[in-house]
Amino acid sequence: MRLTQGQFSFLPDLTDDQIKKQVTYAINQGWATNIEFTDDPHPRNTYWEMWGLPMFDIKDAAAVLLELAVCKKAHGSQYIRITAFDNSKGWESPRMSFIVNRPKKEPGFKLIRSEDEGRNIKYTIESYATKNPEGERY
Amino acid sequence: MNTPTTIKEGKERYQPGVMEYAKMGYWEPDYMPKDTDLISLFRITPQVGVDPIEAAAAVAGESSTATWTVVWTDRLTNCELYRAKAYRVDPVPNTGPGTNIDQQYFAYIAYDLELFEPGSIANLTASIIGNVFGFKAVKALRLEDMRIPVAYLKTFQGPATGIVVERERLDKFGRPLLGATTKPKLGLSGRNYGRVVYEALKGGLDFVKDDENINSQSFMHWRDRFLYCMEAVNKASAATGEVKGHYLNVTAGTMEEMYERAEFAKQLGSAIIMIDLVIGYTAIQSMAKWARKNDMILHLHRAGNSTYSRQKNHGMNFRVICKWMRMAGVDHIHAGTVVGKLEGDPHMIKGFYDTLREERTLESLENGLFFDQEWASLNKVMPVASGGIHAGQMHQLITYLGEDVVLQFGGGTIGHPMGIQAGATANRVALEAIILARNEGKDIWNEGPDILKQAARSCKPLEAALMTWKDVTFNYESTDTADFIPTPTISN
Numbered sequence: 001m002r003l004t005q006g007q008f009s010f011l012p013d014l015t016d017d018q019i020k021k022q023v024t025y026a027i028n029q030g031w032a033t034n035i036e037f038t039d040d041p042h043p044r045n046t047y048w049e050m051w052g053l054p055m056f057d058i059k060d061a062a063a064v065l066l067e068l069a070v071c072k073k074a075h076g077s078q079y080i081r082i083t084a085f086d087n088s089k090g091w092e093s094p095r096m097s098f099i100v101n102r103p104k105k106e107p108g109f110k111l112i113r114s115e116d117e118g119r120n121i122k123y124t125i126e127s128y129a130t131k132n133p134e135g136e137r138y
Numbered sequence: 139m140n141t142p143t144t145i146k147e148g149k150e151r152y153q154p155g156v157m158e159y160a161k162m163g164y165w166e167p168d169y170m171p172k173d174t175d176l177i178s179l180f181r182i183t184p185q186v187g188v189d190p191i192e193a194a195a196a197v198a199g200e201s202s203t204a205t206w207t208v209v210w211t212d213r214l215t216n217c218e219l220y221r222a223k224a225y226r227v228d229p230v231p232n233t234g235p236g237t238n239i240d241q242q243y244f245a246y247i248a249y250d251l252e253l254f255e256p257g258s259i260a261n262l263t264a265s266i267i268g269n270v271f272g273f274k275a276v277k278a279l280r281l282e283d284m285r286i287p288v289a290y291l292k293t294f295q296g297p298a299t300g301i302v303v304e305r306e307r308l309d310k311f312g313r314p315l316l317g318a319t320t321k322p323k324l325g326l327s328g329r330n331y332g333r334v335v336y337e338a339l340k341g342g343l344d345f346v347k348d349d350e351n352i353n354s355q356s357f358m359h360w361r362d363r364f365l366y367c368m369e370a371v372n373k374a375s376a377a378t379g380e381v382k383g384h385y386l387n388v389t390a391g392t393m394e395e396m397y398e399r400a401e402f403a404k405q406l407g408s409a410i411i412m413i414d415l416v417i418g419y420t421a422i423q424s425m426a427k428w429a430r431k432n433d434m435i436l437h438l439h440r441a442g443n444s445t446y447s448r449q450k451n452h453g454m455n456f457r458v459i460c461k462w463m464r465m466a467g468v469d470h471i472h473a474g475t476v477v478g479k480l481e482g483d484p485h486m487i488k489g490f491y492d493t494l495r496e497e498r499t500l501e502s503l504e505n506g507l508f509f510d511q512e513w514a515s516l517n518k519v520m521p522v523a524s525g526g527i528h529a530g531q532m533h534q535l536i537t538y539l540g541e542d543v544v545l546q547f548g549g550g551t552i553g554h555p556m557g558i559q560a561g562a563t564a565n566r567v568a569l570e571a572i573i574l575a576r577n578e579g580k581d582i583w584n585e586g587p588d589i590l591k592q593a594a595r596s597c598k599p600l601e602a603a604l605m606t607w608k609d610v611t612f613n614y615e616s617t618d619t620a621d622f623i624p625t626p627t628i629s630n
Contacts (some may be wrong), residue, residue: 001379003380004342005379007570007573008573010567010570011567011571011574018578021577021579022574022578025578025579042379043309043375043379046306046309090518091302092302093302093306094305094306094311097309097311098312111372111376119365120365121369125376
């Protein structure tokens with residue numbers, strides 16, 4: 001399967017040049033970008049690991065790309081995304097989020113159904129990859 | 139227009155009998171509205187022979203304290219406070235002599251905050267639109283806009299979730315959300331219905347939606363629909379790794395049944411429920427309170443609104459509904475597409491969208507906004523664009539509507555020649571390609587068709603969608619447009 005979280009997962013994987021343009025857009029909007037990675041891509045895993053702090057003061061997308069390259073070296077077998085934070089009144093929340101690196105093999109998720117009273121079913125979504133401990137999943 | 143002398147107090151004012159409204163204190167041309175006043179703007183078509191100021195005063199009177207004759211019991215009250223005051227009457231451009239439209243007037247009427255019960259749309263509307271629309275002295279009457287004071291807004295909960303938290307909960311940022319309404323509207327069994335939901339969500343949509351008239355009928359009772367839809371939602375979520383949802387319509391004949399359906403949706407783990415505008419303002423406010431309490435996003439279908447919002451001379455403008463619904467507390471509302479099959483002038487739609495989404499809106503006659511409006515930190519409502527739109531219009535939709543909107547492609551998903559999943563994929567790819575290009579600084583309005591064609595090279599479903607609907611447009615003249623004379627500006 002292909003994990004389709006983020007803004008651009010239905011397009012072919014973004015090139016460095018394309019990533020740079022998106023980061024430039026975020027910087028021009030006054031948003032701080034952050035690199036995050038995980039080996040637990042559950043749809044409700046909100047808190048991916050932070051690669052350092054959000055880059056509040058960086059004005060050049062090239063610097064973000066350099067950080068991304070280092071992050072990829074360390075966690076290239078995992079999912080990596082770039083998130084852009086807007087601190088303006090009324091938002092104070094991410095305004096962009098897109099995947100920039102993904103594992104070679106994405107085993108996907110198992111849907112576990114436990115039958116409940118009547119015809120009710122309780123659903124659980126479990127990543128096949130998370131059977132192994134953190135750090136040994138991809 | 140003659141200017142009558144207002145007699146607000148004293149023996150003369152309370153002589154038994156009938157007196158012109160304008161004389162009774164409902165016309166005060168020198169009145170300066172207070173920050174805490176609620177101001178309504180009415181479009182009035184007076185009956186032949188009725189003076190426009192008298193008509194405006196009558197509207198002010200009948201929407202506040204007046205009755206048809208003088209009553210002495212006014213004198214037991216601080217009646218000047220409770221009287222609404224018409225303070226400005228302007229002729230509407232392009233009406234009256236020389237046109238084929240009866241002369242119309244814009245009347246500004248101020249109401250003191252004391253007139254309204256805190257936190258009650260029902261009370262507000264019972265005053266402002268309660269009796270006056272059937273009043274004989276006016277041929278037609280339309281509520282065009284309303285300036286709601288911050289002090290009154292602060293008595294309302296506002297949207298249960300709001301755009302920001304909805305996005306956080308769904309983990310979807312930086313692009314419009316994608317939806318579709320299950321079709322056909324009527325007749326699918328629960329099992330068949332869930333099939334459409336699953337295919338569309340797996341293909342790439344974020345949401346699928348019940349239609350306004352899908353409640354609990356013989357072909358599909360509500361529990362069955364809820365169970366099959368949640369199977370579809372969860373299965374699609376596992377297939378894609380994304381949060382998915384289906385708006386389960388809980389509209390029913392009584393509040394008790396609506397609560398029962400909403401509780402069941404919550405028990406099944408649904409992220410979102412839906413109601414129809416026809417359930418009424420109080421029921422909407424109740425469901426908004428329930429939604430806030432139960433972490434539920436609340437979608438509103440504007441079923442029925444066109445019965446009173448479409449014709450320009452009578453009823454009310456949809457922007458007023460947008461304001462009331464933001465106060466009442468819904469998270470989504472259908473607000474037009476510009477390019478689709480339903481009524482929608484681009485300027486009018488911009489006015490609706492700004493009203494729903496902005497922290498404050500400034501007066502903009504071009505967009506139909508007659509007042510500055512401060513929203514006092516009430517959450518933002520996500521507008522929904524639905525009705526006759528397809529992937530080939532993606533660049534136009536994003537140009538007109540921006541990214542904080544749910545784009546709903548019903549026919550444009552389910553009617554795809556390669557199937558529902560392919561239809562959904564086509565829409566999602568088109569959406570992402572246009573957002574990517576926009577962020578890169580491309581001129582999507584002009585380059586849009588090329589960007590889509592380029593994206594279709596690696597996406598067969600998009601190629602097929604562009605082929606199937608390439609020439610479909612709905613170019614009809616809008617009935618609801620702005621009436622204003624642009625002020626010429628001196629260009630340098």
